[in-house]
Amino acid sequence: MSQFVYLYRGADRGRSPEKMQEMMQKWMTWMKQLTDQGHIKDPGQPLEHTGKLVKGKQKTVTDGPFAETKDIVGGYTLIEARDLDQAVELSKGCPIFEVEGAVEVRPVMKMNM
């Protein structure tokens, strides 16, 4: 088994409370399904949509957001899957696609020793 990180992009905010509740239900169902199949290494955390960006040799500090709303990373999950194909397949169940978000699937780099 290899490890992958899902980075959830796209802000799922500013919706009605009913819609948000419905989305939460869907997320929990999806997460539970992945957990039951043993694919979740760490469910991860949501991230605030604010922050600071420290950049360059001068270490200039600027306020976030650092990207357009649709590109902001809103959270992450650590996944275990056979290979990249399977990790991609599993990500397709994520409810984020309903709200025009995206999942970035990134393999965790391994050293073969």
Next chain:
Amino acid sequence: MVATLTRVFGVHNLALAEDVVQDAFCRALEVWKFRGLPENPSAWLMATAKNRALDVLRRERTARTFAPELGQLLDSEWTVVPVVEELFGANAIKDDQLRVMFSCCHPRLPEEAQVALVLHILCGFSMSEIASAFVSSDAAIEKRISRAKKVLAGSKRLFDVAGADDFSGRLPAVHRALYLLFNEGYHGASPESAVRTDLCREAMRLVELLLEHPLAATPVTHALAALMCLHAARLPSRVDASGNLISLFDQDRSRWDAQLVAQGQKFLELSAAGAELTEYHIEAAIAWIHAVAQRTEETDWGQIVSLYDRLMTIRPSPIVALNRAIAIAQQAGAERGLEEIRAIVNSDRLAEYPFYFAALGDMELRSGRLENAREHFRQALALARNPMERRFLEDRVAACEVHRTMI
């Protein structure tokens, strides 16, 4: 939660209180997506809202004035935490809900705005839920609520339930609002279902809050509580397994909630303590007579008719007159009932009410005039407000046709 935060921030900062709740809610959902539901989600939300309230108080205490009755307690870092902790305690929360309930029933607000406000602030219903409960558009409800909030914000401080002079002056408005809330759930015109149990339950919860308060637990409040219990006892049998509405005469009475009947009866006894006789007393008494009759035929219709007579003197309305006529038809026959219906003053106000025509239809049917009966049921059917009512009335129309083929 909004009630407690309104107590913390002051009623003029109602919008801020709602924002804090909304924010706590959004954050909670975001975290629960990843971590799953905590064991006690509502306690978690309360704690989050409390912390957000503290943040807001610290950040904005120079820019805004918060609850004036709490005065400087919120200004000092020494007192702000214990004061807010105390306000979020279980008893304080109940008091806050009472305060907000009384504030919502502001004499300058029309009744329907009071009910909408109670539903929105105390029961957490969204604008569209309220709109569907009142068969109104979202925009209309939003306007009604925002106008009401402005009136509320103008009053600067929350209603003081601890000893305000106009406490008993405002109590009738609170009763009325809760009565309307319950009725909306029970006889409501909601498009998707004829019975909105959630509205009934909220009304009962708020009446219970009143009963726990020494000044609010008057005989009239007991009468209102009795009325709700005795009606709610019949809820399980008002709709059958396939979602059809069942008339009182055809209900399976063994399914009535005996515990609620007993509780209603107890409240009814307590309501007799005062000299005041209100419409709630009479309606509760009528509901009680129905509740204790094992079968429709055993109902004491004579007593029900005389109770309706008294109700007509206290709060006359075409609907009360119609119900009285139906009781008279049970007691003295359909022809007498028809006479009474024809004698209703202002019957034009029933022109949109499907059960006015349904009652006419029933009585014509019992008098053997099938053609007339069918015509009335058809008129009723055209006015049906939701699928349940529609099916109920379709059955009646069909029944007239079956009768005819049998002849």
